[in-house]
Amino acid sequence: MPPREGIYGLLAEFNTPSELVHATEMAHRAGFRRMECYTPYPVEEAAEALRFHKTRVPLICLIGGIMGLITGYGMEVWVNVWGYPLNIRAMPLFSWPAFVIPGYEWTILFAGLSAAFGMIALNGLPQLYHPLFNAPNFRDGATTDKFFLCLEAHDPRFSVTETRAFLEQFNPVSVVEVDH
Amino acid sequence: MATQRPPHDPETVHDPMIDPRTGEYAVIAPGHNFRSVTQKIAGIVLTGSTPWAWWGGFFFAATVAMGVVIGVTWLVLKGVGIWGVTIPGAWGFAIINFVWWIGIGHAGTLISAILLLFKQGWRNSINRFAEAMTIFAVCCAGMFPLLHIGRPWLGYWLFPYPNTMNVWPQFRSPLAWDVFAVSTYATISIVFWYIGMVPDFGTLRDRAKSPIAKYLYGLVALGWRGSTRHWIRYESASLLLAGLSTPLVLSVHTTISFDFAVAAMAGWHTTIFPPYFVAGAVYSGFAMVLTLAIPIRKFYHLEDLVTLRHLDNMSKVMLATGSIVAYGYGMEVFMSWYSASHWEFFMMWNRMFGPMGWAYWLLILTNIAIPLTTLWSRRLRVSPGYLFFLSFVVNIGMWFERFVIVVTSLYREYLPSSWGTYRATFWDYLLFIGTWGFFTVLFLLFARLAPMIPMSEIRMMLPQTKVRPGGQPADRVVEEAL
Numbered sequence A: 001m002p003p004r005e006g007i008y009g010l011l012a013e014f015n016t017p018s019e020l021v022h023a024t025e026m027a028h029r030a031g032f033r034r035m036e037c038y039t040p041y042p043v044e045e046a047a048e049a050l051r052f053h054k055t056r057v058p059l060i061c062l063i064g065g066i067m068g069l070i071t072g073y074g075m076e077v078w079v080n081v082w083g084y085p086l087n088i089r090a091m092p093l094f095s096w097p098a099f100v101i102p103g104y105e106w107t108i109l110f111a112g113l114s115a116a117f118g119m120i121a122l123n124g125l126p127q128l129y130h131p132l133f134n135a136p137n138f139r140d141g142a143t144t145d146k147f148f149l150c151l152e153a154h155d156p157r158f159s160v161t162e163t164r165a166f167l168e169q170f171n172p173v174s175v176v177e178v179d180h
Numbered sequence B: 001m002a003t004q005r006p007p008h009d010p011e012t013v014h015d016p017m018i019d020p021r022t023g024e025y026a027v028i029a030p031g032h033n034f035r036s037v038t039q040k041i042a043g044i045v046l047t048g049s050t051p052w053a054w055w056g057g058f059f060f061a062a063t064v065a066m067g068v069v070i071g072v073t074w075l076v077l078k079g080v081g082i083w084g085v086t087i088p089g090a091w092g093f094a095i096i097n098f099v100w101w102i103g104i105g106h107a108g109t110l111i112s113a114i115l116l117l118f119k120q121g122w123r124n125s126i127n128r129f130a131e132a133m134t135i136f137a138v139c140c141a142g143m144f145p146l147l148h149i150g151r152p153w154l155g156y157w158l159f160p161y162p163n164t165m166n167v168w169p170q171f172r173s174p175l176a177w178d179v180f181a182v183s184t185y186a187t188i189s190i191v192f193w194y195i196g197m198v199p200d201f202g203t204l205r206d207r208a209k210s211p212i213a214k215y216l217y218g219l220v221a222l223g224w225r226g227s228t229r230h231w232i233r234y235e236s237a238s239l240l241l242a243g244l245s246t247p248l249v250l251s252v253h254t255t256i257s258f259d260f261a262v263a264a265m266a267g268w269h270t271t272i273f274p275p276y277f278v279a280g281a282v283y284s285g286f287a288m289v290l291t292l293a294i295p296i297r298k299f300y301h302l303e304d305l306v307t308l309r310h311l312d313n314m315s316k317v318m319l320a321t322g323s324i325v326a327y328g329y330g331m332e333v334f335m336s337w338y339s340a341s342h343w344e345f346f347m348m349w350n351r352m353f354g355p356m357g358w359a360y361w362l363l364i365l366t367n368i369a370i371p372l373t374t375l376w377s378r379r380l381r382v383s384p385g386y387l388f389f390l391s392f393v394v395n396i397g398m399w400f401e402r403f404v405i406v407v408t409s410l411y412r413e414y415l416p417s418s419w420g421t422y423r424a425t426f427w428d429y430l431l432f433i434g435t436w437g438f439f440t441v442l443f444l445l446f447a448r449l450a451p452m453i454p455m456s457e458i459r460m461m462l463p464q465t466k467v468r469p470g471g472q473p474a475d476r477v478v479e480e481a482l
Helices: A017-029 A044-049 A057-083 A096-122 A160-168 B034-046 B052-078 B093-117 B121-148 B152-158 B174-207 B211-220 B228-261 B273-299 B308-338 B342-353 B357-369 B384-410 B426-449 B455-460 B475-481
Strands: A007-014 A035-038 A147-152 A174-179
Touching: A007 A017, A007 A160, A017 A035, A017 A044, A017 A147, A017 A160, A035 A044, A035 B228, A044 B228, A057 A096, A057 B228, A096 B174, A096 B228, A147 A160, A160 A174, B034 B174, B034 B426, B034 B455, B052 B121, B052 B426, B093 B121, B093 B174, B093 B228, B093 B273, B093 B384, B093 B426, B121 B152, B121 B174, B121 B273, B121 B308, B121 B426, B121 B455, B174 B211, B174 B228, B174 B455, B228 B273, B273 B308, B273 B384, B308 B342, B308 B357, B308 B384, B342 B357, B342 B384, B357 B384
Parallel strands: none
Antiparallel strands: A007 A147, A007 A174, A035 A147
16 A cells, blocks of 8 residues: 555656557556556557556456356246246246246346446446546546556656656656645 | 548548548548547536526426326326226237337447447447437336336336245246346446446546536546546446347347237237347337437537438438338238138238228338338438438337237237227326326436537547557647648
8 A cells, every 4th residue: 555645646648649658658668567547538559558458357247147147047946946836837847948038137137237346346436536636737638638647656666856857758748746 | 430432532532521541431520639529528518508498398398297297196096997908908008108118228229239349430429328218218118017017016026035925926927027128128228328428427527617516427427537447447348238238138129029929819929029029129219319319419519420421320220120120020911821820810911901900001101111212312311301200200100010019919819709999098198198208308307417429439539549659749740631
């Protein structure tokens, strides 16, 4: 857990995704690891530059789907065979084809909810406060038309003066110190 | 996504929708940048002054929606006897309206999920309000079976839950399948819609001026800040939800068609119902998207974002699904003859030439004759006025399709001694018309309070998104060229 006081990081603002991706790539080559890009839409090249490839969202979704299938189908079998057996026009109690549709629906229900809430949980949301919202230019740009690279202070290579000089060489619009 | 044309084709040079450098047919009118599209879409929501026409529409729709309030109140006081449902026509307006509304919803899921998987970029402009349409249509649809069960306050008995009476649902019945299909569909649609709006709520939070708007949009934005790692997980979840919604939407209308197809009733007991119901649902849903999109793009001046190309593409989808529906009608007639079943043959004869034959021919006129002859013309496919008219024609036709299926099979079934007729009552009409108002009220609230067009997805379609190696700000050249 990083200290909750002092500087959070240095935030460089760029006008175009190309400049952002270039700066991110160079920062990674220079050895920075604790960094993040902020963009108004998904920029896959920035994720490449951050070497962020794999997410666990599909795995969570798969597990949710399997759980939904077992829960839904198992519940139907239990209800119609043991819990409340009814003779409906002499059909077998375990009418497995008739149980397919609710089982299928719950597979999708559980998988979809797992994907959505799993994504929110992995992203650490809801998180209504974040130090970056303190940066004067962040909120006007990050969700509209600007591209940000934040090198975070708890990276071992971070130093306020040297890192600022490092970021300045990519011609950003601005480099701002962000407080906690 | 874009039609490839040779870049120097002389006839395309003067078309402003053709990108001169690539020869691609643009989906969004040229001249926009990230900020301009954001301001355009966010401005509709964040403006302090609500247009007077919005208020006019809202009050009109709310007045019509009073039909629901009055109709449901009287129904709860008196019981379903106030409707026209009786033996033999035990499934009247309630089921017709249920199938009609839920079918309308299906186009929203088709646009948001299936077209996303097929990488149809043009869908980005229309997917948000099509999804909203889905959810509001499902709200209207869900009302009807709930009221039709007679004691709507006991509707939770449809769900499996441990209770002191020790009774459980009977899962061999398609009506129990319906409960699962429709409730899953509503839940997943709402989740997909909300997840899609989170980044846009972030934009609204950051652009809002009033503290109340900042606070409320900040809450629903969940603290979204556009982090790249978040975006990658977000894209992954969106794709998964799209992949799950695609089989879901097909299964929902399939399940609804099973309500009919599983019954041993002439005109219902047929295997063609699932695909033909799904195609009909998409057909009427796209008509409803046109009904909503054409006035909205005009009223809010969104012609740059919802272009004629969108209308053209939607008309083509309608042409395709309408043809499947026409094939379904043809095959029903063929099977009633080919089955050599006396009952099937009589059902079809009665459907065409019986006392309610007018409904069948009206359906053929509005679903087949008018749309499937005119939609071949590109001039009509890009004419908003004609499409607006046609969207009503098709939705009337699709309502009559369900009317014909439900009523003409039931009112003259196997035993002539039990023949009767079906007459809808005032309360049937009041509730049905009331749901139009209810739907419009919800849609107007959505248009006022939430971003109707997904801003983050529109940004992805602009030429400035191209990333050039080496970090050279070559994108400025693009902006100058436009």
